[in-house]
Amino acid sequence: MTKPTMNASGAGSQRTNQPLHHQAYDESLWWGLFSAGGVCFAVLLPSAILFFAVLLPLGWLPANALSHERASALLFSVPGFLFVGAAVCLPLFHAAHRLRHGMFDLILGRDTTNKKLMYGAAALLSLLALGLVVAGMLR
Secondary structure, three states: OOOOOOOEEEEEOOOOOOEEEOOOOOHHHHHHHHHHHHHHHHHHHHHHHHHHHHHHHHOOOOHHHHOHHHHHHHHOOHHHHHHHHHHHHHHHHHHHHHHHHHHHHOOOOOHHHHHHHHHHHHHHHHHHHHHHHHHHHHO
């Protein structure tokens, strides 16, 4: 049993009996989001965890550094929108890409269906996260 290639159509050609390969024009977009998500996941999230889970509870930062009013003002602003985009949305696409390629390696489902499911779920969750920030900005 041979493993199909990532973007093979599955139909054999007339002359060579080899699968037809189609150019995947969107693949560079997904790899770019995967890469950006990995960088944000590796850089931003450890910094946020250090700030919120270590420095703040230990009292190494001023007590009012993250009061409710200040945290709300920061989150529901343009920098907060960008932070949520970088710390939540990009890692979602990173995870979606990993899951898609893992499913391909395990030969689970069709790649086109898996692509739509994984990236669609990442896009919906990203829209939800960013929509909540925008809703907070508008109130």
